[in-house]
Amino acid sequence: MWLQSGNPQSPMLIECIPNVSEGRRPEVVAAMADAIRRVPRTRLLDFSSDPSHNRSVFTVVGDAVSLEQAVLALFERAVADIDLRTHKGEHPRLGAVDVVPFVPIQGVTMAECVELAKKVGDAIAKRFAVPVYLYEEASTNPVRKNLEDIRRGEFEGLAAKMARADWTPDFGPSAPHPSAGASVVGARMPLIAYNINLATDRLDVAKKIAAAIRQSSGGFRFVKAAGFKLDDRGIVQVSMNLTNYEKTPIFRVFETVKREAARYGVSILESEIVGLIPSAALTSAAEFYLQLERFKPDQVLENKLRSAD
Amino acid sequence: MWLQSGNPQSPMLIECIPNVSEGRRPEVVAAMADAIRRVPRTRLLDFSSDPSHNRSVFTVVGDAVSLEQAVLALFERAVADIDLRTHKGEHPRLGAVDVVPFVPIQGVTMAECVELAKKVGDAIAKRFAVPVYLYEEASTNPVRKNLEDIRRGEFEGLAAKMARADWTPDFGPSAPHPSAGASVVGARMPLIAYNINLATDRLDVAKKIAAAIRQSSGGFRFVKAAGFKLDDRGIVQVSMNLTNYEKTPIFRVFETVKREAARYGVSILESEIVGLIPSAALTSAAEFYLQLERFKPDQVLENKLRSAD
Numbered sequence: 001m002w003l004q005s006g007n008p009q010s011p012m013l014i015e016c017i018p019n020v021s022e023g024r025r026p027e028v029v030a031a032m033a034d035a036i037r038r039v040p041r042t043r044l045l046d047f048s049s050d051p052s053h054n055r056s057v058f059t060v061v062g063d064a065v066s067l068e069q070a071v072l073a074l075f076e077r078a079v080a081d082i083d084l085r086t087h088k089g090e091h092p093r094l095g096a097v098d099v100v101p102f103v104p105i106q107g108v109t110m111a112e113c114v115e116l117a118k119k120v121g122d123a124i125a126k127r128f129a130v131p132v133y134l135y136e137e138a139s140t141n142p143v144r145k146n147l148e149d150i151r152r153g154e155f156e157g158l159a160a161k162m163a164r165a166d167w168t169p170d171f172g173p174s175a176p177h178p179s180a181g182a183s184v185v186g187a188r189m190p191l192i193a194y195n196i197n198l199a200t201d202r203l204d205v206a207k208k209i210a211a212a213i214r215q216s217s218g219g220f221r222f223v224k225a226a227g228f229k230l231d232d233r234g235i236v237q238v239s240m241n242l243t244n245y246e247k248t249p250i251f252r253v254f255e256t257v258k259r260e261a262a263r264y265g266v267s268i269l270e271s272e273i274v275g276l277i278p279s280a281a282l283t284s285a286a287e288f289y290l291q292l293e294r295f296k297p298d299q300v301l302e303n304k305l306r307s308a309d
Numbered sequence: 310m311w312l313q314s315g316n317p318q319s320p321m322l323i324e325c326i327p328n329v330s331e332g333r334r335p336e337v338v339a340a341m342a343d344a345i346r347r348v349p350r351t352r353l354l355d356f357s358s359d360p361s362h363n364r365s366v367f368t369v370v371g372d373a374v375s376l377e378q379a380v381l382a383l384f385e386r387a388v389a390d391i392d393l394r395t396h397k398g399e400h401p402r403l404g405a406v407d408v409v410p411f412v413p414i415q416g417v418t419m420a421e422c423v424e425l426a427k428k429v430g431d432a433i434a435k436r437f438a439v440p441v442y443l444y445e446e447a448s449t450n451p452v453r454k455n456l457e458d459i460r461r462g463e464f465e466g467l468a469a470k471m472a473r474a475d476w477t478p479d480f481g482p483s484a485p486h487p488s489a490g491a492s493v494v495g496a497r498m499p500l501i502a503y504n505i506n507l508a509t510d511r512l513d514v515a516k517k518i519a520a521a522i523r524q525s526s527g528g529f530r531f532v533k534a535a536g537f538k539l540d541d542r543g544i545v546q547v548s549m550n551l552t553n554y555e556k557t558p559i560f561r562v563f564e565t566v567k568r569e570a571a572r573y574g575v576s577i578l579e580s581e582i583v584g585l586i587p588s589a590a591l592t593s594a595a596e597f598y599l600q601l602e603r604f605k606p607d608q609v610l611e612n613k614l615r616s617a618d
Contacts, residue, residue: 013614045613061614105610190610254599270602276610279588285595290563293579301414301499301585302611304354305322305370 012063013106014113015190018071019099020056020078021087023049028081029056035073041066054089055098061105064116071100071120072127075183079128083179084155092151094158095130095181099147102187105278113187114138118170121185125172128180131162132171135186140170147184155181189222192242192281193274194250196257199267203229206236209260213238213253220256222248235269245281251288279303321372322415323422324499327380328408329365329387330396332358337390338365344382350375363398364407370414373425380409380429381436384492388437392488393464401460403467404439404490408456411496414587422496423447427479430494434481437489440471441480444495449479456493464490498531501551501590502583503559505566508576512538515545518569522547522562529565531557544578554590560597 022028029049036044042062049056060070075097082096100120102113114137121132139145143166153161158176161167168174169182176182198206206227211217214225222244228237238257242248258268280297287295297303331337338358345353351371358365369379384406391405409429411422423446430441448454452475462470467485470476477483478491485491507515515536520526523534531553537546547566551557567577589606596604606612 015610043614105614250599268600270600272601272603273608276608276613279592279609279611282592282595282609283588285599286591289598290559290594291577291579292581294581299582299585300588300591301324302588304585305352305414 011106012108012112013061014064014067014108014116015059015061015103015105016067016071017101017103018058018060018074018097020058020074020082021054021084021089021093021096021098022078022082023053023055023089024051025081028077031081032056032074032077033058035077036060036070039066039070039073042070050091052089053091054087055091055093064108064112064119067102068116068120068123071097072123075124075128075130079130079177079180084181085179087155092148092154093181094151094155095177095183096179097130097183098151099135100183100185101136103190104187105190110137110187110189117185117187121171121183124183124185125169128177129173130177130180131169131173131175131182133182133184134170135184136188138186141166150184158182189244189246190276190278190281192245192250192277194240194242194253194271195274196238196240196254196271197230197233197269198236198238198261199269200236200264201229201234202264202266203227203236205261205264205266206238208264209257210238210240212260213240213256220248220253223253242281245278245284249284249288250281251285254285320415321417321421322370323373323376323417323425324368324370324412324414325376325380326410326412327367327369327383327406328402329367329383329391329406330363330393330398330402330404331387331391332362332364332398333360334390337386340390341365341383341386342367344386345369345379348375348379348382351379359400361398362400363396364400364402373417373421373428376411377425377429377432380406381432384433384437384439388439388486388489393490394488396464401457401463402490403460403464404486404492405488406439406492407460408444409492409494410445412499413496414499419446419496419498426494426496430480430492433492433494434478437486438482439486439489440478440482440484440491442491442493443479444493445497447495450475459493467491498553498555499585499587499590501554501559501586503549503551503562503580504583505547505549505563505580506539506542506578507545507547507570508578509545509573510538510543511573511575512536512545514570514573514575515547517573518566519547519549521569522549522565529557529562532562551590554587554593558593558597559590560594563594 042060045059047058078096102116104113117138125132133150144150210225210227213219214223215221224241354368356367387405411425413422426447434441442459453459519534519536522528523532524530533550
């Protein structure tokens with residue numbers, strides 16, 4: 001007999017990873033970080049700057065309301081402090097705040113992150129007169145789904161590009177902001193950077209396996225992959241980005257790489273996650289290999305603790 | 310270049326699961342739940358009562374200081390409201406608050422949970438004149454490590470048992486509290502209730518596999534296991550308790566059951582987790598099967614979020 005279950009809904013948790021075109025003036029980056037931190041109910045998990053790219057990446061989590069405020073606070077500083085007309089860096093960029101992806105983490109759907117991207121994009125355009133393109137899951141036009149396609153030509157080619165009918169932005173003016181360019185706002189799944197190291201020094205094997213599993217050459221839809229040599233270790237690596245771990249799960253990629261390697265008489269030495277991975281991506285691997293049935297996320301003790309916050 | 314890493318230590322998180330000898334008077338159980346809830350920095354995740362056992366189980370998390378207060382608050386109510394002299398129920402019991410295990414979850418060692426068990430045991434004895442036995446990892450005497458050994462004879466046999474020299478309690482008087490008996494306090498790893506269902510109706514196979522893997526007949530140290538028939542499904546089950554998932558991990562148990570079953574020409578149909586499982590137990594299975602190297606718990610996105618709280 002359960003008298004009380006004490007199991008409310010998980011709180012909404014969205015990750016937002018704004019990329020800003022400033023990586024050389026620490027005081028300017030710190031002011032943007034402070035602007036994010038001052039917004040209640042957001043947490044700035046970390047931020048990093050790359051001087052050669054002249055670019056900084058912020059990782060912030062919160063709910064839909066707090067993240068909208070955080071992004072607008074970041075824009076306010078970035079539009080004031082960054083001038084693309086004098087900005088130089090190795091990384092392609094279109095605007096002062098270049099890209100703003102929203103990523104569903106917990107208690108939120110992709111559809112809600114798409115709605116948030118549209119709401120924030122509209123607010124950016126209205127408040128700062130910066131044109132906004134929606135990308136990835138939030139895209140309204142198939143030719144503007146990929147970030148690379150939207151960014152092609154960069155800030156320097158933006159005015160000419162925007163003059164074309166099919167490059168009317170989703171929000172805001174049909175010409176670049178003079179100093180802040182344009183911004184790309186959208187929603188996507190978390191990326192998993194995943195490498196599998198092979199017990200061989202044969203680069204051709206790594207390259208053949210990469211070609212077998214990546215979407216671009218007929219493999220899994222949500223896999224980008226390339227083969228590399230790790231010279232210092234005398235081995236080769238299949239280096240991957242998994243762009244949707246729900247639809248192309250990590251265990252299926254691992255098992256396919258293992259089978260393809262066996263065809264060349266090669267074993268998997270090890271694999272590695274670079275950076276962060278959502279716990280659900282690891283849990284799904286445990287479910288697969290342990291043949292777990294009827295397993296629910298709230299059986300994970302830590303999920304239960306979180307939902308009771 | 311990292312300007313700021315934003316990665317403080319995880320907060321201390323201990324789980325405490327007091328078992329109380331009252332499962333028939335909801336208002337008494339509710340008052341005990343309220344007493345726990347009123348303690349700052351504790352969270353009562355849930356509680357359940359079993360009327361035939363006449364027993365209730367509370368699951369509460371917090372830090373060492375808040376859990377000590379919560380356990381004392383629970384004792385205050387239980388000692389006032391429960392009288393073992395008139396208590397009847399199917400489940401063996403020694404005291405009004407029968408058992409109090411502390412379980413390390415995050416940012417805390419087993420040694421710290423043992424210290425907490427001793428501190429709380431001492432406080433219970435001093436404040437309520439209830440004798441306390443330490444058990445499991447907190448045990449000070451090998452014959453008093455297992456809960457079943459301490460509880461044998463139950464409340465009704467307690468006075469005679471305590472008169473023997475080797476049953477002097479760890480804290481408190483050498484005779485039972487008249488109405489509240491004695492309490493067992495200790496520290497242990499989280500239990501995982503894990504079942505593997507076999508694609509056969511041969512009960513002998515399930516029983517042979519259970520015997521092969523459980524400690525009592527020569528198997529893994531931290532496995533208790535038995536074979537059962539699931540009549541409604543026409544299959545058999547190896548039902549297990551994993552008492553230390555770090556030292557006897559779930560994937561090793563699964564693989565051993567799979568190999569033993571194959572020896573009888575039997576396959577694993579599925580497995581299932583009953584109740585809660587710490588995410589580390591699932592992560593370790595993913596690490597094993599994916600051959601993950603250099604993986605750190607703070608690469609799990611949710612762990613990173615938690616540590617930034």
